[in-house]
Amino acid sequence: MTASAPPLAPASKDPPISPTDIAEFAHGLALHLPGDWAADVESHTDPVLRSGLIGRVWTPYDARPSLARFGPVTDAVLADASGQALYLLPHRTDRVLVCPLVPGALHEDFTDRVLAPPCIAVPAVAARAAWRLRDRLLPHYLHAHNEALRAQRAARACPDVRHRAPAVSPSAAPVPVPAVPHRRRA
Template identity: 30%
Template sequence: MSDRTQAHRRPDAEIILATSASAGLVAIPVGEQYRWADTALLVTEGFQRHKNGVHVLRDLKAMPEVMPALAHAARQHRVVLTASPRSYLGDYAHELATHLPGTWTAKVEVYAHPVWQEDWIPLLWDSGEVAEAMEHRRIPYGAVLSDGAGTELLLIEHPGSARAYLLGACAASTFDDNYQNPYAPKSATLPAFARLAALQVATEYLPAYERALHERLLAAVEAGHARLEEIRASGRSDLARHYAEESTTIFRRLRPHAAELLARTRSAVVAGPEDSVVLDRLHGLLNPAGTTGAPRPSVFIPPRPLMPASADEVGQWLADGPLLLKHARTARPSAPVSGPRPALAPPSRSLAAPAASVTVRRLPRT
C-alpha cells in the first residue's frame, strides 16, 4: 500500500462498532494486530463470531453489562474501540442489492489486515475513487454485490464522507490485466438512502459498465483479428512455421473474449437466417468441447486454462470472425442518459443502540 496511507493510519488493533437494524451491534476487528481485537471480542460474553470475521451482539438490552466488559478486554489487549457514525455496511449493501434489477446478492468482507486490502487492487476494474481508495486509503471492510452471471461490484464506505458510499466494478471475467485499464468504468458515489442509490446504479452505473465492457471486448477481439489478418497477408513461406505458432497463440487468447462478445451480441441483435448460420458455427468454434460456454462466474475463481487451437480453427475464425465484429459494432449498448431522479421516501432509521457507560473513540465526520 502506498506511503500516502500513512496520513490515514488506523490503530494497530481496533474494534469498529456499528449498529444494524437486523443484527444488533456489529463489532469488526481490524488492524495489523487484528488478532488482539478478535481475542478481546472472543473473551467478552455476549458477542457471536461470524464466518466473515465480524462479531455480533444481538441482545442490545445486554449492552449496559456487555460494553464495560468489552472496554476492559480492549484495554487488556491494547485495542482501540471506535464507534462508526454509520449503520453497518451490510444493511446498506443488502438493501441496495434487493432493489437492483434482477437477482443480486451482497456479501460483506473484512480486510482486517492491510495486506488483505492490497490483494483487491488487481481485481478491480475501475477508473475512479474506488480504485484510488483501495490503493491509497485504509478501507477495513467492503461488500461484494453479484448478479450471479459474472458482474461483481465492490461497495465501500466513502473515506471522505460520513454518509456517502462508493461503488466500483470488479475485473471482467475474461480479462486479467485490469490495473489502470483505459476502458475501466468510473466508480459511482452513492447517497445514504439505499433505494435511491439502487435507482442511480440501475439507470446510470450499470449501463455505463455494460458499455465499457462491450467496448473492451470488441477492442480486444478487433486487435487480435487484425494481427491474424496481417500474418495471413504476409505470405512469407520462410516464416510459415513461426507465423503458424503465432497465429494459434493469438487465437487461443482471443477465443474467450470472442466467445463472451458473441454471447452479448446475440442477446442484443437479431440476425438474419444466413448470418445466424455463421454465428452458430462461431459459437461451436469459440466454445469447444470441454467448456461450458458460460463466462467465469466470479473474479475470485481462477480462470480456466486456455484451450489449444489449430491452424484450421484459425482459418475458420478468419472466415467467420468479421461477421461477429460487424454485429458487435451494431450491438454497442447505448450511452446512459442522466436525468432528474424521482424522490423516494427515506427508509426507516436503523435501530439505535442503547447508551452504555463506556467511552469509545468516534470516527470523525467530514
Template identity: 30%
Template sequence: MPSARTDLDIFAAGLADRLPGAWTSEYHRHLTYPDQFPVAVQIWDTGHVSYVATGFVLGHDAVLHGPDQQHLYLADRPRYPHQFVVAPLEPDDAAIKPHHFDGVEEPNGIVVPNDPARAAALIARRVLPRYEQARQAVRRNAAEQPEPPHRQAPPQVAGRPSTTCTVGPPTTRESSANRSPPGTPVTASVTGPSRSTVRARPPS
C-alpha cells in the same frame, strides 16, 4: 449528535435487493490493510473509488454479484459517515487478457448516499449502463484478437546469438501500515495483476 455510520453489510444486502435483476451481496472483513488489495486491484475505476480502496485502511468492504457476471465493489467513504463508494470490477474471465482493455474507457464509480433505494437508482442510471458498454467493448476486443499482437524479433548481430528477455508479472508491495485503524489514510504504492497502474486522485 450525528448518527452512527450505517453498517456496510446491512447496506450491501439492502442495495442488492433493490438493483435491477438478481443481485447478491458478499461482505468481507479485513484484519490487515493488505487484505483489501486483492479486490482493490480489480476495481474498474481511475478516480475516487480506486483512491479510497488503495489509499485508506478500510477494515471491510463488500462485493455485489449480479446477472451475467456483473460485479460491483462497495465500501465506506472515509470521513463521510452517510455515504458509500461503489464501482464496477473488471471482468473475471480467463479469456480476457490485458490487451483487451486497450482503447476501452473505464466505467468508473460513484458516491452514493446511505439510503439503499436512492443508491440503487443512482447505480442503475449512472453506473450499470457505462459498465455494460465497457464490458461489451472488452468482449469484442477479445473476440477479434484473442492473443496479444506479436512483436517483431530483434535483428541478429553478426557473430552473436539473439537473446530474449521475459518479464514476469508485477508484484504487490504491501504497506507496513497494516495495523492502522479503519479510515486511516495510507501512503502506499500498490501494484498487482491489474492491467494498469491505479491513478488516484483525492476526493473533491
C-alpha cells in the same frame, strides 16, 4: 474590487457507516438492482488482503492507490450472474463509494483499451443508491464490459491480427484547451 471565494467546507470528521450498516446496505441494494445480484460482506483489517480487490477496480490506474488509503474496513462485493461485480466501501456517514470491478472473464489487455466506468458515491439508503447506480453507473459498466468482451473475442478469433482499440465513447470528449494561458501566481 474582486469578491473572494467562499471558504471550503471542512472535510467530514464523522466516521464512515458502521459494518452492520454496510452489510444491511449491501443486501438491500442487491434486492433493488435489476437482475440477480448477490452480496458478499467481508471485514478487511489487512491492507494486503484488500489489495486484490483494489487491483480489480475498473478505473484508470492512477486512481487505484487513492482507494488504498481507506483503513481497516468492512466492505462488500455485489456480483451478478453475468460476472459483473461492484465493490462497496464506506465513504462517509451517509455515503458509500461504489466501484465497478473488472469481470474475471476479461483480460486487462482489453479492459485497458476501453473507457473505464466511473466510481461513484451514493447515498447510504439502498433504494436511492440503486436508482443512482441504474442511472449513472450500470449503463457505462455494461457498455465498457461489452466493448472489452467484443475486443477479446475478436482477438481470440484471429490471434495473428493486431486489433485496434475500440472507439472511445462520445461522452469522453477531449478536455478543451483554455484560450487564455494559465497565469502563474507571483
